[in-house]
Amino acid sequence: MHIAGLSRLSILDKEAETLRGQLNSILDYVEQLGKLDTANIEPTSHVLPLNNVMREDLVKDSLPIEEALRNAPDGTEKFYRVPKIIE
Amino acid sequence: MKLNEMTITGLRNLLDKKEIRPSEILDDVYARIEEVEDKIHAYLITTKEQAYKTAAEAEKTIIENKTALLTGIPIAVKDNMCTEGILTTCGSKILYNFIPPYESTVTARMKAQHYLLTGKTNMDEFAMGSSTENSAYYPSKNPWDTGCVPGGSSGGSAAAVAADECIAAIGSDTGGSIRQPASLCGVVGLKPTYGAVSRYGLVAFASSLDQIGPLTKTVADSALLLNVIGGHDPKDSTSAPGEIKDFTKVIGQDIKGMRIGIPEEYFIKGLDSDVEASVKDALKKLEALGAVPVEISLPHTEYAVATYYVIATSEASSNLARYDGVKYGFRRDGKDLLDMYMKTRAEGFGPEVKRRIMLGTFALSSGYYDAYYRKAQQVRTLLKTDFEKAFEKVDIIATPTAPTTAFRFGEKTTDPLQMYLSDIFTISVNLAGVPAISVPCGFSAKRMPIGLQLIGKHFDEASILKAAYAFEQSTEWHLRKPTL
Numbered sequence: 001m002h003i004a005g006l007s008r009l010s011i012l013d014k015e016a017e018t019l020r021g022q023l024n025s026i027l028d029y030v031e032q033l034g035k036l037d038t039a040n041i042e043p044t045s046h047v048l049p050l051n052n053v054m055r056e057d058l059v060k061d062s063l064p065i066e067e068a069l070r071n072a073p074d075g076t077e078k079f080y081r082v083p084k085i086i087e
Numbered sequence: 088m089k090l091n092e093m094t095i096t097g098l099r100n101l102l103d104k105k106e107i108r109p110s111e112i113l114d115d116v117y118a119r120i121e122e123v124e125d126k127i128h129a130y131l132i133t134t135k136e137q138a139y140k141t142a143a144e145a146e147k148t149i150i151e152n153k154t155a156l157l158t159g160i161p162i163a164v165k166d167n168m169c170t171e172g173i174l175t176t177c178g179s180k181i182l183y184n185f186i187p188p189y190e191s192t193v194t195a196r197m198k199a200q201h202y203l204l205t206g207k208t209n210m211d212e213f214a215m216g217s218s219t220e221n222s223a224y225y226p227s228k229n230p231w232d233t234g235c236v237p238g239g240s241s242g243g244s245a246a247a248v249a250a251d252e253c254i255a256a257i258g259s260d261t262g263g264s265i266r267q268p269a270s271l272c273g274v275v276g277l278k279p280t281y282g283a284v285s286r287y288g289l290v291a292f293a294s295s296l297d298q299i300g301p302l303t304k305t306v307a308d309s310a311l312l313l314n315v316i317g318g319h320d321p322k323d324s325t326s327a328p329g330e331i332k333d334f335t336k337v338i339g340q341d342i343k344g345m346r347i348g349i350p351e352e353y354f355i356k357g358l359d360s361d362v363e364a365s366v367k368d369a370l371k372k373l374e375a376l377g378a379v380p381v382e383i384s385l386p387h388t389e390y391a392v393a394t395y396y397v398i399a400t401s402e403a404s405s406n407l408a409r410y411d412g413v414k415y416g417f418r419r420d421g422k423d424l425l426d427m428y429m430k431t432r433a434e435g436f437g438p439e440v441k442r443r444i445m446l447g448t449f450a451l452s453s454g455y456y457d458a459y460y461r462k463a464q465q466v467r468t469l470l471k472t473d474f475e476k477a478f479e480k481v482d483i484i485a486t487p488t489a490p491t492t493a494f495r496f497g498e499k500t501t502d503p504l505q506m507y508l509s510d511i512f513t514i515s516v517n518l519a520g521v522p523a524i525s526v527p528c529g530f531s532a533k534r535m536p537i538g539l540q541l542i543g544k545h546f547d548e549a550s551i552l553k554a555a556y557a558f559e560q561s562t563e564w565h566l567r568k569p570t571l
Contacts, residue, residue: 048325
């Protein structure tokens with residue numbers, strides 16, 4: 001349930017039970033990585049030798065606001081609308 | 088032969104000689120869709136009206152002798168690539184109504200070459216799956232046996248090509264999602280080197296592994312499509328800089344003296360005997376064509392699936408955080424903002440996507456990060472080094488694409504791990520970032536297609552295309568069609 005919360009997923013108790021079993025069996029399988037000695041191995045996060053790809057800091061064309069908002073479930077003129085956050 | 092049964096190369100020739108018109112190709116393609124789509128369900132939506140409009144423009148350019156590479160060629164696109172103004176659901180309920188306001192680089196490049204979009208193809212939700220059974224809408228069927236899955240996640244694209252419901256298709260591959268369905272449906276599927284094709288406009292699943300590529304009826308068509316979609320794109324910071332190559336140049340070159348590595352770890356228990364026999368025959372054929380087989384070892388292969396399911400789910404948990412019911416897609420209202428997020432995501436995502444988000448969230452969570460995520464990244468280094476060492480001795484590597492032929496619906500849905508293991512031979516390739524192609528190499532006793540996987544060095548698609556073409560031309564597997 002803690003992980004469901006961190007994942008921002010509301011889960012029913014019944015669902016949680018099935019998921020717990022499935023996730024545990026996947027994690028058991030993943031445990032085999034522990035057999036490998038990786039003490040002096042650098043981690044690979046990415047296979048390309050590219051770092052901090054920059055472009056010139058110039059203003060370029062971007063989506064018009066109406067276009068960017070068109071897919072929003074709720075919005076008003078120039079804003080997305082979300083449920084009230086501050087009481 | 089009907090026009091929908093032809094290849095890009097074949098149609099290009101007839102179109103350029105003005106023997107046929109683009110609208111005639113569309114007539115045959117949509118007649119076929121009308122005829123078999125009820126049995127196959129390859130598409131989530133078709134875009135017939137727009138396709139005919141584009142075909143009319145294509146006709147003008149042909150008359151003016153201004154044809155481009157794909158002028159008048161009907162191609163299907165997996166539904167996780169943004170197509171401006173055309174519904175893009177990613178096989179998910181959470182994007183059930185998403186109309187992208189922009190075009191992905193891959194489809195923009197095909198548009199620049201005047202392709203005709205036939206429709207958006209079905210897929211496992213967010214490309215998470217190996218059978219299309221995780222599509223939020225319906226599963227696609229294998230044209231060779233509609234009781235079997237077409238593979239996944241690009242199962243709709245593979246089925247559409249195999250059933251001649253398009254001339255070629257575009258898919259994406261994170262752990263085998265182009266090659267495994269290509270193998271199961273008897274078509275050619277290419278996953279290019281990571282960074283060779285722009286991911287701009289591809290709905291992200293696991294950003295360090297995702298790569299777009301073609302599913303085609305022949306190797307020559309695969310090379311041609313790679314020419315169109317590949318090359319540097321400033322809109323994708325992981326797109327590799329460099330000159331655009333012409334991959335069609337290697338088509339037809341001989342493979343005498345090419346050293347082909349055969350890794351012992353890929354011929355293991357669990358490999359179907361029909362698959363093993365076909366792949367071994369294929370290796371003999373390559374040898375007869377002048378290639379030199381070399382026994383090699385990729386010693387960390389057995390750890391690939393475990394490594395993948397930590398890295399891919401971790402990246403997915405982060406990428407999919409954007410679906411919160413605010414900017415686009417489905418929203419379920421709640422008593423406050425957090426409740427809205429939780430309900431929206433609980434209802435909008437399917438079970439496999441939720442499982443993977445939770446697994447990734449766990450692997451990245453405080454106290455477990457080093458044991459899982461960092462550990463998997465270190466094993467990824469070992470897997471990558473396996474390939475680097477092997478490629479010191481060989482030019483390409485040959486393996487089966489999938490351990491079995493297409494499995495039946497429901498066979499692997501109850502145990503997620505069993506489904507994950509169907510990608511056992513394709514996953515290492517994504518972790519190492521190297522290119523690989525699956526090419527038809529035979530049929531099982533039950534008349535289901537089998538694929539041969541050829542793996543190349545970084546940015547050496549040329550070698551695998553060359554070998555795949557030489558193999559294809561010396562066999563007739565690619566000419567067989569399913570009876571529907």
